[in-house]
Structure formats: structure tokens, C-alpha cells
């Protein structure tokens with residue numbers, strides 16, 4: 001009978017003589033018992049979680065390249081998990097996430113704006129629905145913003161009113177770009193001449209007037225627009241051209 005020590009010594013001698021065989025045997029065992037080994041490892045890790053975490057951290061900080069590569073590989077292989085994890089984190093840290101995305105937006109503003117523009121161009125209908133829903137949900141806020149905008153841009157408000165009136169009356173609406181170009185051309189000069197009374201007035205005090213009132217089926221188009229001094233515009237109001245012609249010195253022939 002060999003003693004325990006003798007047995008151990010002979011095993012050690014065998015291992016030293018046949019390292020390849022030992023390696024092969026171990027690999028075969030590992031392949032056969034993969035789940036068992038994994039369970040054992042994970043149990044051991046749970047038992048010493050603090051230490052395991054510290055070890056991991058040390059390993060990662062020592063091998064940043066390797067860590068980055070392995071993390072990126074894992075992320076690529078587990079896209080769903082990553083997405084779910086991120087969504088969960090964002091939901092839990094909504095404030096932080098918003099601040100982060102804001103900071104990202106400002107750091108990459110050009111890129112973000114170009115992306116948004118391309119998205120809007122590709123999803124016109126979707127955008128229309130989204131905007132309408134936003135307006136309905138935030139009507140007070142939207143109104144306040146428009147009011148603030150119009151307070152500093154009164155001309156824009158007048159233009160918007162014309163357009164709205166034209167829409168409400170179902171008027172024919174001409175090319176808005178042509179109208180804008182026409183307005184810009186005479187407003188850029190200091191003086192303009194009133195179409196009705198022929199008086200030269202500061203152009204910034206002139207109004208855009210509809211020759212045939214929109215409320216009387218006039219169109220909101222370049223052919224039906226004229227420059228009017230404030231006084232004529234107010235006096236004319238929504239009169240038809242026949243009635244209005246009786247009130248001005250030089251009747252306009254149309």
C-alpha cells in the first residue's frame with residue numbers, strides 16, 4: 001500500500017512528465033462541465049462580491065484598451081439589453097438625462113440641426129400631426145410665444161392677420177413669396193406713395209391694403225394688393241371699390 005504522500009508525489013511526477021496530457025484532460029473536463037464550472041465561479045464571486053468587484057476594477061484600470069474593446073464587443077452583441085438599460089436609467093434619472101442631452105445638443109448643434117432638418121423634410125406629414133398635437137396640448141404656451149413674437153414684430157402680425165382672414169374667407173391666395181418680395185422692395189425705401197390719395201408717406205407708416213376687400217371675395221394675391229397710407233386704409237376699411245371711389249378725390253379705375 002502506498003501512503004497518501006507517495007500517491008501525491010507520483011501524481012505530481014506524472015503531471016510534470018506529461019504536461020500536454022494534463023492540459024488536454026483539463027480542457028476536456030472543462031468542456032464537459034461548462035455549466036457546472038460557471039455556476040461554481042459565479043457562486044464564489046457572489047461570496048466575495050466586494051473583492052471580485054475590486055479585482056475587476058483593478059483589471060480594467062490596468063488594461064484600458066482591452067476593457068474598451070471587450071465592452072464594445074459586449075454592447076454590440078447585446079444591443080437590446082443596452083437599449084433597455086439606457087431607457088431604465090433615463091427614466092430613473094430624467095433630470096440628468098435631459099441635462100446630458102441638452103449639453104450634447106449644444107456641443108453638436110450644427111450636426112443636430114442638420115439632422116432635424118433632414119428628418120422634418122423626410123417626414124412632412126408626421127411633423128404636421130406632431131405639431132398640431134403639440135399646439136393643442138400647449139395652447140397657452142404657444143399663444144404666449146406668438147404674443148411675445150408679435151410684440152417685437154408687429155408687421156409679422158399684420159401679415160399673419162391678412163393670411164388668416166384670407167383663409168377664413170376662403171379667398172384665393174397668391175404666391176406669398178412674391179407678396180413678401182414686393183413688400184420688402186417698397187418698405188426698404190424711406191417713402192412710399194399711397195395708391196388711393198397719391199400722398200407721399202413714410203413707408204414704415206404705410207399699410208398693405210387689399211384693393212377688393214377679402215371680405216368681399218377679393219384675393220390675397222399680388223394683383224389685389226396696394227400700398228395705402230394709414231388714413232386711407234382706415235377710412236376704406238372693407239368698402240367695395242365702387243363705394244370707396246365715391247369718397248376719394250381721384251377715383252381708381254380697375
Ligand SMILES: [Zn+2]
Nearest residue numbers: 194197229232
Ligand atoms: Zn392715402
